[in-house]
Amino acid sequence: MAQYPQQLDDVFHALADPTRREVLGRLGAGPASVSELAEPFEMALPSFMKHIRYLESAGWISTRKSGRVRTCVLERKSFDVVEAWLREQRDIWERRTDRLERFVTTTHDKATEKEARE
Amino acid sequence: MAQYPQQLDDVFHALADPTRREVLGRLGAGPASVSELAEPFEMALPSFMKHIRYLESAGWISTRKSGRVRTCVLERKSFDVVEAWLREQRDIWERRTDRLERFVTTTHDKATEKEARE
């Protein structure tokens, strides 16, 4: 565990903002230019661009400029990173549940553990 | 979409820090006291406690103090929140792939807006 370095920090931090999550939602439906993406938000463009750059540097999207238009595309990779982490956590959890099942008959006076079974 | 308010912000932001992710990993294996959790980290206790409180206020863990020991327990709820969001995004993505399949022959100059009506 914790073998992903900075990457996970960035991937998750990118999700910790409603603007960025909404952008990802829209990009899920297909590529779009920066101003198309920015349109639903009140925000000034430079502010919005920071979100776009953040998403790109976290690996959630890739962008390409042709002419004066920058087009953004969703990258599925990051979804996989998140899912991998989630599965990893769930595995730890399950493994523990198994252990507890085999543990039922044991006396265990220091408490804590028993209460967690609920 | 975007019907979860602040909650998602907090849930994801809580994950955007290696210390907190590692704490969650350890709690996956069962409840633990604050100092047990803090032990692997170099950090001073008050600093560490901020992470604990953050995790708690984001709903990732719950804590209970008995005597002078505060015991922390993982809450599965937040996993579900994350998974729900992930599935939602994946759905958008899939729906789009379907649409694209039915779309191959169409010309598509003014883009995005029209496509959203579909």
Place this chain on the structure above:
DNA sequence: GATTAAGTTAGCCTTGTGGCTCAGTATCCG
């Protein structure tokens, strides 16, 4: 070739985050 459109750069400002120390408080142990 002048205007408009789409970004981009630079710089500022406020708040939040993640760390610290130092000084409590409240058990628990002997």
Place this chain on the structure above:
DNA sequence: CGGATACTGAGCCACAAGGCTAACTTAATC
């Protein structure tokens, strides 16, 4: 009772995040 243990609270600090405006750079369009 007295000391150790396990937090807790207050306050400080540096830096990152997320917003702004104003000015600039490139296309595209007329």
